[in-house]
Amino acid sequence: MSFGKTATAREGVSLNPSAQGQGKPVGPAITQAKLANGLDIVVIPDRRAPVVTHMVWYRNGSADDPPGKSGIAHFLEHLMFKGTKANPRGKFSELVADLGGQENAFTSNDYTAYFQRVAKEHLGICMEYEADRMKNLVLTDDVVGPERDVVLEERRMRTDSDPSNQLNEAVQAALFTQHPYGKPIIGWSHEIEGLERADALAYYDRFYTPENAILVVAGDVDPKDVIGLAEKYYGPVPARGEPPNRFRPREPEPRAHRLVTLFDEKVEQPSHQSVFLVPSYKSAAPGEAEALEVLAHLLGGGQTSLLFKTLVMDGKLAVAAGAHYQGTAVDATRFYVFAVPAKGVGLAAIDAAVDAAIARVASLGVNEPELRRAKTRLVAEAVYAQDNQATLAHWYGASLASGLSLADIAQWPERIEAVTPDGVKKAALWLDKRRSVTGFLLPAESHPASTDTDAIHSLAL
């Protein structure tokens, strides 16, 4: 059986499609175009069902929130459903519902996206509305106030009632000492409380432009028709000149390992996580991100992985263990390792075993059969992804919005195939303890100096 609950925060999506539970495309013939106003277009054919997925991705996310205004990208995402002059509040949602369609939106560190899934003949109407709210959003204080309360309830639900997510937040904040990935996507409560209509509109004016957007359409469509419809509906949205600049201060080279511990009386099951600062697909040297992807799979991708084998199967120290590389990101990103200790096992013992497993890969590397198996799994995910047009649309959108190209996506399977044992060994050097934050989730009663924390202080040296 697989153990679903992980200690890590997986927000957004990854270049490795397995992070969404599904894989990636090698098959469909992708069409790319660009309108005169700068809007990028990607069309992904899937002719099996008469359905289409229409998405608009903006190349801005929580990492572009101005200082002191954390949560504004996400708050604006909510406010984008409040209507325009031509389509007052609720009108489009009702129309999508009448069509039997689904709609939603989401915000991540590096992007914000809006989508509808409808019968293919309704693609045009979705474009008409999405183009309208790209430039004509109307916000009044009487909708901004209640929606701010909704976001605060969302935060209470996801984070403020859940110690493990509070720890995740603290770990991210510790990992990024100045890069904005350290801020929660939803924002800090005290800053959400201060977000006003004017903040939302300023942010909207800065980022919601055709130059900053990517239209992704997947489904039972002809690319020529899609581009024609896009010209008709998105073409008239005026260009603003250059796409907005994303200014993110670079993270300094980390020198000190950090341990973040959260004690809470609600915790009955302790857990361990380590998060390392590593290059992303966008920021890495050629081949490096792919090696990190393979490393994550070898180290912690399922029950044949090194961590599962050493910590769970052989060592009986943990009941679950795994790893994950959050490779799809504009800037330096995160590599997660997590474990759930077996009854009676302290987190210090887990931490030592994780360190030993990483050290083993870094010094001894991996053998060919293990590497072969990891590649087989990863590359197969490319085929599995073709079964789901929404997964494909998501994957292309997230990759492009994170600064990658269609060629990067197309070449992903062969780049994974090209990873060598030596490449994996080198990638493991990124998992240097000094580059990491370790997070301990512990029950309140263990708070004073237990043997666990004592041991960790010495480890942290």
Next chain:
Amino acid sequence: MTALAAETPSRASTVQKVVSRGGVEAWLVEDYAIPLIALEFAFKGGATQDPIGKPGAATLLSGLLDEGAGAYDSEGFHRALDDDAIEMSFSADRDILTGRMQSLSRNSARAFALLQLAVTEARLDADSFERVVSQIVASLKSEANDPDFVAGRSLRALAYPNHPYGQPVRGELSTLPILTRANLIEMRAATFARDNLKIAAVGAIDAATLAGHLDEVFGRLPEEPSLNLVVPAVFFGTGTRHVDRIDVPQSAIRFGREGLARTDPDFVPAMVVNHILGGGIFSARLFREVREKRGLAYSVYSRLVTYDHAAMLYGGTSTKNERAAESMAVIEKEISSLSDFGPTEEELDKAKKYLIGSYALRFDTSTKIAGQLVHLQSEGYGVEYLDERNRLIAAVTMEDAERASKRLFGDTKLLVTVAGNPEGV
């Protein structure tokens, strides 16, 4: 709008009924667009067949099927799956135990061979048994003070006391340690039977090839199951409230009352009326009143839950403690209003349009199609229901909707459970 239903091409006609030489039946949608096969199957039984006083057996059994089978130990089995990138998983629900398998078509023979081992020769080794128990225990402990989990658990326990539906599917910290390997072997022998099995396959495989694999995987199972009798479950506790105090800033609220059975003539109108109340879209009454107008919650919903032996209206939301009472009052007011006056013409029309139009979105991936086909079979529908379903919705009249509202919401009393630190509840 009735035209909408009529225009939809026949979905039922894409389904082939495949019967193997050994008499194993499956529904197949053959499609070669992508070199993949998706298979899903379900045995009736699930958690309703957990031994008395030992909830969690079905979950544990499902968790052990891929933990070593035939000549493979746990690690060997997972390595074999990895070598050919085969996806395989098992899970238990209230009334069924489900298996899912996905394979690249070039590896499908191997995938079926491994599936055969999991279904008929899972070893249930002692070390795997202990490990999976410890994993379930850890997941239960992780959620022990999670308000959503606690409120949902309390609602089911209070609604269905002394019935398997009131028990947690994954078991309890106190009952998991007393489950034995013999319990699981007995459960497998009683529930893994051909007459008890529904199967669907989707993708790059023809009927003859599938039929051969059906015999290979399921052909050696006994014909007849021997299920414990499950009595109909009546919903208790309506009109009462229960609070689990947890020190968090937000209260998770769950509510429920007796629902309408799937076989009830008013089930389809009730489905439409529930959609108007709290279906998962932005125009539902609860969404509009609780979230949009008042900012009381991020999530608010209601749904019709239909088990084989029970039915309930179920819903929930999460609101800050100070406003929990207000949220509940708003929800109760909407339920009252629907019970007294029924929906408006416009609401009825819109709900029907949505339910009809959105059905197609359940059939746009192989795994989703396989899941839908097993679901329909498990609930006792024939393949023709794939086309009938939208016609039934289109035929719902205002009279039907009003009658269903009266029956579904009745005296509007609810069982309400709250986990958190609510004020005024």
